[in-house]
Amino acid sequence: MSACADRTDIFFPALRGRVQSRALLGPTTWFRVGGPADWLVRPxxxxxxxxxxxRADAPITVIGAASNLIIRDGGVRGIVLRLARGFSGIELEPDGLTAGAAALDATVAEHAAAASLSGLEFLSGIPGSIGGAVAMNAGAYGAEVADVLDWAEIATKDGLLRVRAAELRLAYRKSHLPPGGIVTRARFRATPGDRHAIATRMAEIRESREATQPVRARTGGSTFANPVVNNPLGHKAWQLIEAAGFRGRVHGGAQVSEKHCNFLLNTGEATASDLEELGEEIRAAVLARSGITLEWEIRRIGEPAP
Structure with a gap:
């Protein structure tokens, strides 16, 4: 246990949320791997x-739905922060909605559909929560957060900021949050539409995911971002991985999905090291074959096992 984990004075005495020491994180992630947090805090x-x-004087690491995350086997030092029930509200408006950072993307899409609001259907195809979607400018099925975001509220040591979408400089799978900033809420534009047409589009997205992605496996979504540098032919990450011969490749308890080779799987006994090492093998092979460097889309946090 680190020195940080022995200190209880790093927390504000009046904190009303839940605080756990040496909290197991692996069971909270979609991959089901990873070591403990010194402290897990749910404000x-x-x-x-x-x-x-x-008040905190220890490192803070934020996790959301943990759908696109590998927590290394040695766990995470300092404070792991997870926004929960107090950050999951959804408020509907005639031309959009406001959602808390802990609201699931799919739940936001469902609320919009129920109110006959169009433009947020793509969120039903993104496994994660709104805070993470803003932080990484999540996208799928021809749309991304940058297309619909008005503003985000961001908590910092200096207080709560409301930041316009343009100020976040949203780009492919990235944003520019204030240093140490944590998304707490976001406002999305939408337009009145036909409820049946909205429901049909969301059903198409669900069917497409079921047909092309290993949605019922222990996985973490797309492993690598589609390359935008040194990629004149516009190859997708999965095409480069398949061309390098990695479809179905196994490393320890980790495997490249047979259904979609930009997905890594925990076959049941994988460690975080198995998954990360297989990912690095893929990156090295793709670089050697094509000259293209794949960038991780899955976040990897924490320390290796001793």
Whole structure:
């Protein structure tokens, strides 16, 4: 246990949320791998979060739905922050909605559909939560957060900021949050539409995911971003991985999906090291064959096992 984990004074005494020491993180992730956190904190609400940010003197790592995340086997030092129930509200408006960072992307899409609001259907195809979707400018099925985001509220040590979408400089799978900033809420534009047409589009997205992705496996979504540098033919990441001969490749308890080779799988006994090492093997092989460097889309946090 690190020195940080022995200290309880790093937390504001009046913190109302849940605090756990040496909390197991692996079971909370889609891959089901990874070591413990020194501290796992779930603030009760935004005020609680701001108290923590003002008083904490340990590193803070934010995880959301943990759908696109590998936690290394040695665990995470300092504070792991997870926004939960107090950050999951959804407020509908005639021309859009506001959603808390912990609201699941698919749930936001469903609320919009129920209100006959069009333009957010793509969120039903993204496994994750709104905070992560804003932070990485998540996208799927021809749309991304940058297309519909008005503003995001971001908690910092200095207080709560409301930042316009343009100020976040959203780009392919990235944003520019203020240093140490944590998304707490976001506002999305939508337009009144035909409820049946919206439902049909969401059903098409679900069917496409079921047909092309290993959605019922222990996986973490797309492993690598589609390359935008040194890629004149516009190859997708999965095409480069398949051309390098990695479809179905096994490394320890990790495997490249047979259904979609830009997905890594935990076949049941994988460690975080198995998954990360297989990913690095893929990157090296693709670079050697094509000259293209694949960039991880899955976040990898924490320390290796001793």
């Amino acid at each position: 009760a609400d935004t005020d609680d979060l701001l108290r923590l940010l003002r």
